[in-house]
Amino acid sequence: MRRRRLLAAPAAMALGNASARAQAPYPDRALRLIVTIPPGGAPDVAARILAQRLGERLGQPVVVENRAGSNGQIAAEAGARARPDGYTLLFAQDTVITVNPALYERSPINVSTDLVPVASVASNQFVLSVNPGLPARTLAEFIALARRSDPPLAYASGGSGSQHQLAMEMLMRRAGIQMLHVPFRGGTPAVTATVAGDTAAVFSGTSSAPLIQQGRLRAIAVTGPRRSPAFPDLPTIGEMFPGYEVVIWLGVFAPAGLPAPVLALLRGGINEALGDPAVKARLEAGGGLEPFVTTPEAFAGLIRHDTEKYGALIREIGIRPE
Known part of the structure; x- marks a missing residue:
């Protein structure tokens, strides 16, 4: 009897520790922000500016990881395949989300179903x-x-x-x-x-x-x-030429299935960071970017609009990647 109690004690402690970890408030460790381009470009600069300020607001470091290649598809797949727990996020330019689906006949992921928009970050124009x-x-x-x-x-x-x-x-x-x-x-x-x-x-x-x-x-x-x-x-x-418009935007995405409370926390942290005048100044200096804060509904609508606009043009011209 005594032996059974002694054997049961470590198991109970392990179960308790696992339960405590499961109930730990988010986030309790570093986050990973996957960027679609090599270091140095405007999207990478914007990602690092956001990562620093978002990390300060969340109380955990946000580590930028560059995964360049295939017009952003390598990074997008890594972001979509990650666990939907809020610790892996994708920082992508609009073309990865709105152009690639029409440009590539075969893609390892479906960006409209495998990724969820978290927040818009910055915009620019040509x-x-x-x-x-x-x-x-x-x-x-x-x-x-x-x-x-x-x-x-x-x-x-x-x-x-x-x-x-x-x-x-x-x-x-x-x-x-x-x-x-x-x-x-x-x-x-x-x-x-x-x-x-x-x-x-x-x-x-x-x-x-x-x-x-x-x-x-x-x-x-x-x-x-x-x-x-x-x-x-x-x-x-x-x-x-009335109606002509091309706006470049950057946004944060997460794997589909991200819990709503985590999504809300991330979106709020990103929007707060973008409201900081120092962040605005750094975005402008780092690539002529402007903070781009939208509602979830407006951001989703913009993604649908641009996907339809560019998809129709790519099909009309018959563009294929090199």
Whole structure:
């Protein structure tokens, strides 16, 4: 009898410890934030800014882990396959969620069912820039030049199916022009090619502001619904072609099945972090980004809208990844 009691004691202690761990308040250890690109790009910078401030609010470190490759699909799969306990999150740009489903016929995950949106984080818009040697200083002059150019003007993009390409394809359709697409492996080499004069034009993020200020690029328009704070004198493309709009956004996602209380805690922590003026200043300095706080309903609606918009364009053009 005494032996049975002695043997039972460690088992009871182990069960009690397991129960205590199960009931420990969330979070009780470090979180992992998976980023879809290598270190250094604007999404990575934004993720690290958010991770630091979110970690302070949660009382646990948030560790950034870069999983680059396959247009973000490697990172997205890692995020979707993780346990839905709130300790692994995905930090993704909009193309991973809204473009990839139409671009790739086969994908290891379904982003609409395997991932749940936690919160929007930041937004930006493209700047349409041209090589300074191009005889076009306004959007109207650029369109007129493209219409009469033979051979067609060449434009650079960050790759087949990139938002750079989709933004230009949308403009070509609205303006009735044709241009030659020259894809590169990322936005930075695409901008470099336009600075060098190898291509005539490029859509780039507002992080290209230094090149524009130095006169190495000439900016002629922006793609957002309103003028950019970084370039207040530039018109939107929508001013000439009503309804044209391309907004770039970043958001945090979690594996489907994340408990509602954990989701609410994370969303609240992210929104609080984005409301900090210091975070806003760091996002602007780190890539011309603006904090982007939405309701869950508005964020879900934006994802549906962009998925339909880009999906239709990709199917119409017949774009396939390289």
